[in-house]
Amino acid sequence: MNTPVFTVSDMSYTYPDGLTGLQEINFTVMPGENVVILGVNGSGKSTLLKIMDGLYFPSAGKINAFGEPLTERRLQDDEYAFAFRRRVGFLFQDPDVQLFSPTVWQEVAFSPLQMGLPKKEVAERANEALSALAIEKLRDRIPYQLSEGEKKKVALASLLALDPEVWLLDEPTANLDPRTQDWVIEFLLSLTDKGKTLIVAIHELEVAEVIAGQAYILGEDHRLAAQGRPKEILRDEELLLRANLLHRHRHFHADLEHRHPHRH
Amino acid sequence: MHRKNFVAKTLTGLTEAVKRAVFAEHYARLPGLLQGLDPRGKILTFLALLIATAVTHRPEVLLGIYLLTVVLALASRIPLVFFTKRVWLFIPLFTGAIALPAIFNFITPGRPVFTLVTLAAPINWGPFHFPGEITITEQGLRGAVIFILRVATSVSLSVLLILTTEWARLLRALSALHFPRVGILILGMTYRYIFLFIKVAEEMFLARRSRIVGRTSTREQQRWVSARLGFMLNKSYNLSNEVYLAMLSRGWNGQARFLDDFHFQWKDAAWVAFTFAFIFLIVFFAS
Numbered sequence A: 001m002n003t004p005v006f007t008v009s010d011m012s013y014t015y016p017d018g019l020t021g022l023q024e025i026n027f028t029v030m031p032g033e034n035v036v037i038l039g040v041n042g043s044g045k046s047t048l049l050k051i052m053d054g055l056y057f058p059s060a061g062k063i064n065a066f067g068e069p070l071t072e073r074r075l076q077d078d079e080y081a082f083a084f085r086r087r088v089g090f091l092f093q094d095p096d097v098q099l100f101s102p103t104v105w106q107e108v109a110f111s112p113l114q115m116g117l118p119k120k121e122v123a124e125r126a127n128e129a130l131s132a133l134a135i136e137k138l139r140d141r142i143p144y145q146l147s148e149g150e151k152k153k154v155a156l157a158s159l160l161a162l163d164p165e166v167w168l169l170d171e172p173t174a175n176l177d178p179r180t181q182d183w184v185i186e187f188l189l190s191l192t193d194k195g196k197t198l199i200v201a202i203h204e205l206e207v208a209e210v211i212a213g214q215a216y217i218l219g220e221d222h223r224l225a226a227q228g229r230p231k232e233i234l235r236d237e238e239l240l241l242r243a244n245l246l247h248r249h250r251h252f253h254a255d256l257e258h259r260h261p262h263r264h
Numbered sequence B: 001m002h003r004k005n006f007v008a009k010t011l012t013g014l015t016e017a018v019k020r021a022v023f024a025e026h027y028a029r030l031p032g033l034l035q036g037l038d039p040r041g042k043i044l045t046f047l048a049l050l051i052a053t054a055v056t057h058r059p060e061v062l063l064g065i066y067l068l069t070v071v072l073a074l075a076s077r078i079p080l081v082f083f084t085k086r087v088w089l090f091i092p093l094f095t096g097a098i099a100l101p102a103i104f105n106f107i108t109p110g111r112p113v114f115t116l117v118t119l120a121a122p123i124n125w126g127p128f129h130f131p132g133e134i135t136i137t138e139q140g141l142r143g144a145v146i147f148i149l150r151v152a153t154s155v156s157l158s159v160l161l162i163l164t165t166e167w168a169r170l171l172r173a174l175s176a177l178h179f180p181r182v183g184i185l186i187l188g189m190t191y192r193y194i195f196l197f198i199k200v201a202e203e204m205f206l207a208r209r210s211r212i213v214g215r216t217s218t219r220e221q222q223r224w225v226s227a228r229l230g231f232m233l234n235k236s237y238n239l240s241n242e243v244y245l246a247m248l249s250r251g252w253n254g255q256a257r258f259l260d261d262f263h264f265q266w267k268d269a270a271w272v273a274f275t276f277a278f279i280f281l282i283v284f285f286a287s
Ligand SMILES: Nc1ncnc2c1ncn2[C@@H]1O[C@H](COP(=O)(O)OP(=O)(O)OP(=O)(O)O)[C@@H](O)[C@H]1O
Pocket: A015, A016, A017, A019, A020, A021, A039, A040, A041, A042, A043, A044, A045, A046, A047, A048, A093, B238
């Protein structure tokens, strides 16, 4: 028996100032599954990821993580919080928000250190993560001075050092040049090869098809408009038009799949 | 080419200055005298020097401590021009308004050094009594000199401490010395916050410059700046909230852990002994 990673039932979220973030969302994510969340700006992708990371809490309905309710009360307990944060990592949409340490190396070492791992292991993990992302030379740099792509890599390295089971990624390929974008996609594919659970908010439909086994479409009404296999969903032009994910003049071509890297 | 407009120039200059003041971290990594010392010892000794600066009434003591900061800056490989400019640029801004009026006899009565104006008759104006002659007094001058020296010395001390200590180590030393956790948290967040604020400001100016070509009137600029300031405060508030969430997500629980440990060595003991001896001697000989 496999316990689902997340079970979300009838979940809605309203921001404190009254704006609707999400409405009556239902889904289940199983371990090892790769999910992309598609939706136009403001449809609620980031909000959904933050709820799955236990940063926001549902206004109505509920969310279970690893078979147990994920609530504010439970996360106030340090032990539970560490156990949860150890298993779930979150890449923020804006990397500037995420990088708060004075040097890249401290940034990468932050999470494992915070979770109370032995210092020797922390150093090993941080070094490994830096070399896995080929950014050893950034080690002593100040994160705020890095380029956009370098910041993304540092943020990814800091998650890799923690090595969580579940990766919540908010637009990991946004604002990157095509080469770096491909590089990030390869990196995500390597995670899925390791059996990690990936939940990725993304704009690019083509990328979605490469990385995911499941696609969720968030509509402009902040509801889940559809969910299913990306191959089928992404060919349903009616649906995509309704969610505003397609312009009328844009069409899919047979060569779609050649535009992006394959697994090797 | 058109003249760089005044408002944009001032604001970008300001953000640049703040950025350099806050983020000159590379000095903290140079192999200099102060950089090599244990930050805990450094905080204690600088605190002692700051207290001495705050309580003394003798210009000689202030001058002595000020000269010490200059010598220490040199020994810590901080360029003298950079160091003194940073301190003295701020002084007139903050103290001019306070120190300048104090030299006159209607604020500080005393022995006249120089007579400025002779009035027909004494004037009473609100809380002020203007005597028949407006003069610069010896006591007033002395007070102003002490005030300016005191501010310059304490600013120099703070700048020196911050320039030669990595921010993270400074925060950590404060917590090792049992400073209240809330205060350290606020300091830590402030650092991140200033940087985000600067970034938002910069991007706004770039965005504007790329949209508006040519010259705009000063009035229009002022309107734009005041409208944007509100927006900026709002946006940086949202950002700081996101930063907090990001820290939570990575396992922050109000208590940061650190990899390297502090080592209090012989040279740190020597430094503490030296500083206290210096304070004692200078106070002793000046009185
Ligand atoms: N901090 C906030 N306070 C109030 N409302 C918010 C806040 N953050 C987001 N919202 C609102 O909630 C809705 C969903 O926002 P969310 O950021 O989740 O969208 P998104 O799908 O991630 O968009 P994008 O593609 O632009 O990142 C939007 O209508 C937005 O205006």
